Amino acid sequence: MPEYAVELKDVSKVFHSGSGGEEKVHAVKDINLIISAGEFFTLLGPSGCGKTTTLRLVAGFEVPSSGEVFIQNKAMSKIPPNLRPVNTVFQNYALFPHLNVEKNVAFGLAVKRVPKAERLQRTKEALGLVQLAEMGYRKPSQLSGGQQQRVALARALVNQPAVLLLDEPLGALDLKLRKAMQLELKQIQKQVGITFIYVTHDQEEALTMSDRIAVMSQGDILQVGDPVSLYERPATRFVADFIGESNFFTGMMKAIEKDIAQLEVGSEIVSVSCGIIKANIGDQVTFTVRPEKMMMTTNPAELDAIPGLEADVEEIVYIGTDTRYILRMSDKSTSVMRLQNTCIDDLRRYQKGDHVRVYWKTEDARIILD
Amino acid sequence: MRTKVKISTGHLYFLILALLLYAPIFLLVIFSFNNSTQLVFPLKGFTLEWYRQLIQNRELLEAVRTSVLLATGSSIVATFLGTLGAIAITRYDFKAKGIFTGIAAMPLVIPYIILGVSLLILYNTIDIKLSAMAAGAAHVVISLPYALLIVSSRLVGFPNNLEEAAMDLGTSYWGALLRVTLPICSPALVAAFLICFTLSFDEFAIASFLVGTQPTLPVYLYSQLRFPNRLPLVVTLAAILMVVSMVVMFLAEWMRRAGAANTSRR
Numbered sequence: 001m002p003e004y005a006v007e008l009k010d011v012s013k014v015f016h017s018g019s020g021g022e023e024k025v026h027a028v029k030d031i032n033l034i035i036s037a038g039e040f041f042t043l044l045g046p047s048g049c050g051k052t053t054t055l056r057l058v059a060g061f062e063v064p065s066s067g068e069v070f071i072q073n074k075a076m077s078k079i080p081p082n083l084r085p086v087n088t089v090f091q092n093y094a095l096f097p098h099l100n101v102e103k104n105v106a107f108g109l110a111v112k113r114v115p116k117a118e119r120l121q122r123t124k125e126a127l128g129l130v131q132l133a134e135m136g137y138r139k140p141s142q143l144s145g146g147q148q149q150r151v152a153l154a155r156a157l158v159n160q161p162a163v164l165l166l167d168e169p170l171g172a173l174d175l176k177l178r179k180a181m182q183l184e185l186k187q188i189q190k191q192v193g194i195t196f197i198y199v200t201h202d203q204e205e206a207l208t209m210s211d212r213i214a215v216m217s218q219g220d221i222l223q224v225g226d227p228v229s230l231y232e233r234p235a236t237r238f239v240a241d242f243i244g245e246s247n248f249f250t251g252m253m254k255a256i257e258k259d260i261a262q263l264e265v266g267s268e269i270v271s272v273s274c275g276i277i278k279a280n281i282g283d284q285v286t287f288t289v290r291p292e293k294m295m296m297t298t299n300p301a302e303l304d305a306i307p308g309l310e311a312d313v314e315e316i317v318y319i320g321t322d323t324r325y326i327l328r329m330s331d332k333s334t335s336v337m338r339l340q341n342t343c344i345d346d347l348r349r350y351q352k353g354d355h356v357r358v359y360w361k362t363e364d365a366r367i368i369l370d
Numbered sequence: 371m372r373t374k375v376k377i378s379t380g381h382l383y384f385l386i387l388a389l390l391l392y393a394p395i396f397l398l399v400i401f402s403f404n405n406s407t408q409l410v411f412p413l414k415g416f417t418l419e420w421y422r423q424l425i426q427n428r429e430l431l432e433a434v435r436t437s438v439l440l441a442t443g444s445s446i447v448a449t450f451l452g453t454l455g456a457i458a459i460t461r462y463d464f465k466a467k468g469i470f471t472g473i474a475a476m477p478l479v480i481p482y483i484i485l486g487v488s489l490l491i492l493y494n495t496i497d498i499k500l501s502a503m504a505a506g507a508a509h510v511v512i513s514l515p516y517a518l519l520i521v522s523s524r525l526v527g528f529p530n531n532l533e534e535a536a537m538d539l540g541t542s543y544w545g546a547l548l549r550v551t552l553p554i555c556s557p558a559l560v561a562a563f564l565i566c567f568t569l570s571f572d573e574f575a576i577a578s579f580l581v582g583t584q585p586t587l588p589v590y591l592y593s594q595l596r597f598p599n600r601l602p603l604v605v606t607l608a609a610i611l612m613v614v615s616m617v618v619m620f621l622a623e624w625m626r627r628a629g630a631a632n633t634s635r636r
Contacts, residue, residue: 061534082537082545094535097528098553108539111549159539 003073005163005195006058008033011067013053027053029219030067035197035212037162040189042198044206045216046242051199054216055165058197060084072162087156088165092172093148095140101127101151102136108159126158129188146177153188163195170205182208203243207231215239235276236369237286246288247335249309250370253283260362263287266330270307272365279367286370291324291338293364296356308359311335313350325350327358395612402606407599420606430607433590436502437571440586444509445517445566449559451510452517452566457551459518460525461533475515482512486579493580500582508576513566520565520626524558525551557625564622568615587611 013028028050035041043051056062057069060081069076071085087108095104103110105126109119127133130150140148149169156164169185170178186209189196200206206213207227214224215238223235234240237248251263251270259274263285272287279285297306314334315326323346325337337358341347350356401409405417424430455474459467477485489508490500498504532554536546552559574588581589591607594600 059538080537080542081534082540082542086538088535088538090529090531090535092529092531094529094531096532096535096550096554098550107536107549111540111545155539 003037004034004070005037005039005072006033006035006197007070007073008054008057009068009070011054011057011064011069013050013057013062014065026219028057028064031219031221033214033221033224035163035195037195038193040186040196040198040209040211042200042206042210042213043216044200044203044213044242046201048218049216050219051201051216052167055088055167055197055199058163059086059088059165085162086165087159087161088167089149089152089156089169091168093140093152093169095148095151095155097140099140100136101132101138101140101143104140104151105155105158107155112159122158126154129157129191130154145172146181149173149181153185157188157192157194160192161194163197164189166196166198168200169198170200178205185209207243215242217242233275233366234288234368237288240288240368245291245336245338247291247294248286248288249329249333249335250284250286253279253281253285255281261285261367265309268307268309270309270359270365271362272367273363275366275368277367277369285367287365287367289360289365291336292322292340294335294337294358294360296325296327296337296350296358298350298354298356303355303357306357306359308357311356311358313352313354313356316350316352318347323347327356329358395609398605398609398612401602402609404602407602409601409605420602423603424606424610427603430587430590433585433587436581436584437587440502440506440509441567441570444506444570445513445563448510448513448566449517449521449563452514452562453521453555453559455514455518456522456525456555457547460522461530474518477512478515482573482575485512486576489576490579500580502581502584502586504582505577505580505586506570508580509566509570509573512573512576513569516565516569517562520562521555521558524555524626528554557628561622561626564618564625568618568622572611572615 008031010030010032011028012026012030015025015027017023017025031050031054033054043054045051053062057064058071058076060076060079063077076084096107099107102123106119106123109122114122123136124133127136130153132147132150132154135143135147135151140151143151149172152169166185170181173181182205185196198206198209207230210227212224212226213230215222215230217238223230223239225233230239230243234243234246240246240248249265251265251272253261254264254269255262256274256279260271261274261279262269262271277285296311297303310330311327313325314328317324317326318341320341322338322340325339327335327337329335335358339346339349400413402420403416403418404413405415405419406413455470458464459471464470485508489504492498493500493504532550533543533546536550537543541549572588573586574592577586578589578592585593587607588611591604591611594604
């Protein structure tokens with residue numbers, strides 16, 4: 001049996017709220033998850049989806065209502081947080097205000113009675129790793145948010161845990177610093193080779209850093225995969241909508257051949273790929289196309305010839321690198337088409353009010369679970 | 371060159387208030403050095419006679435000892451229990467939190483004389499002998515809300531997952547309290563102790579009912595008022611009490627603020 005860093009087996013967590021505990025909140029519902037050693041694994045979802053609860057279950061701050069958490073193949077249900085081979089970087093950093101930076105970082109080693117010489121050495125290395133070697137004697141209150149975040153990271157990493165848990169550690173930083181820290185975190189993770197479990201609601205952050213991502217919603221894990229497969233092959237409407245931007249259309253299944261389906265949308269016939277969804281002829285299905293993968297034409301010769309949908313350009317939004325065209329489809333729903341501004345002429349290609357035909361490559365349109 | 375000092379209504383108001391508050395205390399201190407048994411102006415002359423008599427008075431020294439022991443003991447217990455209560459109300463969510471806090475803070479609004487009488491009745495009923503110890507238990511009750519409020523105001527100023535962070539780094543729950551919570555609270559603990567101490571040290575109403583044959587300083591002081599020739603002694607003692615109390619209160623507030631400034635976030 002291979003050794004996993006973390007395995008969750010049918011883990012549920014129910015919180016009782018209300019004055020008499022009569023209200024039950026299912027924060028996590030029977031989730032199963034396997035995280036390999038050395039992975040950068042992200043739990044992604046909107047607030048309240050259960051991602052932080054999942055992290056706290058691994059850390060030991062919450063006990064599962066049912067199911068079992070395994071860390072390095074050992075069942076954790078009877079092991080308190082202080083005896084688990086994991087460390088946490090908290091959202092608010094939770095640095096000890098009465099200790100200086102060096103003592104904060106050395107805290108875990110001091111608790112474990114690591115000899116002083118080794119403690120100093122490892123503390124120094126950890127502070128060097130997060131580029132705070134000179135700040136050892138400052139108090140946390142004298143550091144900026146980004147520096148406090150690095151101290152929190154060093155304080156966790158210095159213990160060489162089997163798994164590092166990070167609960168939205170970059171949430172409080174401004175955009176530029178956050179982007180720099182994303183790359184740095186990823187690099188540090190590669191350097192130390194420790195399994196990271198990272199919680200975030202920021203899909204871009206998740207795509208940037210992760211080896212694999214689990215998308216969560218309302219206590220369920222909807223889809224697990226690497227960034228490319230999640231973005232290119234979302235399984236559900238929620239995943240397609242939460243990661244990046246998506247257009248959704250519904251149509252009736254007319255024919256299926258291998259992976260390609262012919263759908264009737266209004267009076268048009270379009271072809272899309274089936275993905276992993278099983279559907280029968282005659283079923284109503286939803287499919288999605290990313291805005292940047294849509295194409296459109298105003299050429300009268302092509303307007304009727306290409307399989308696709310009719311639309312009117314309702315609004316044009318210039319956003320620097322790209323231009324977004326808000327389209328009014330013939331069934332009155334709106335869609336978005338996104339075009340990169342490779343040269344200044346691109347800006348004049350379509351005008352507000354143009355009647356266009358929207359189309360796509362078959363593999364870029366996918367049927368999803370609604 | 372002379373700068374004109376402007377006195378606004380606000381200044382005037384403050385001056386009058388301060389005068390009303392502190393002039394009587396100042397008078398006490400002056401009369402404690404006055405060479406006369408009569409507390410009237412004009413002053414007769416400077417003397418340390420009353421202070422000399424005070425430190426030679428065995429009954430009085432015994433009362434001081436009782437008071438110090440009682441105040442120390444009751445404030446240690448009150449600070450300890452108050453800290454536990456503060457941790458409970460700031461770190462945990464439990465059902466009867468509001469009721470708990472209300473009951474713990476109740477002694478703030480109960481008149482001491484009523485508390486004293488009712489405790490006297492209680493002690494008699496369940497057959498507890500009146501003593502300084504019995505009064506000390508009552509002092510724990512009245513000091514507890516102060517300790518609770520001072521320590522919890524300190525605790526709410528810090529992220530409530532510091533204990534979790536410590537446990538995450540390998541300490542047990544009690545280890546986290548010892549290594550993180552208590553050090554953070556230490557200025558508040560000292561402040562709470564000092565305030566409870568002055569409260570108990572100065573308290574008369576409850577003590578007068580419960581001390582039995584072991585008078586505390588305020589109780590002793592009151593008993594001496596019956597003898598006119600000892601009035602200067604009482605005044606001197608009162609002057610000392612006032613000054614010591616003020617110094618201790620000042621220290622407590624200074625500790626609390628120094629602690630707050632030292633570890634405030636950002």
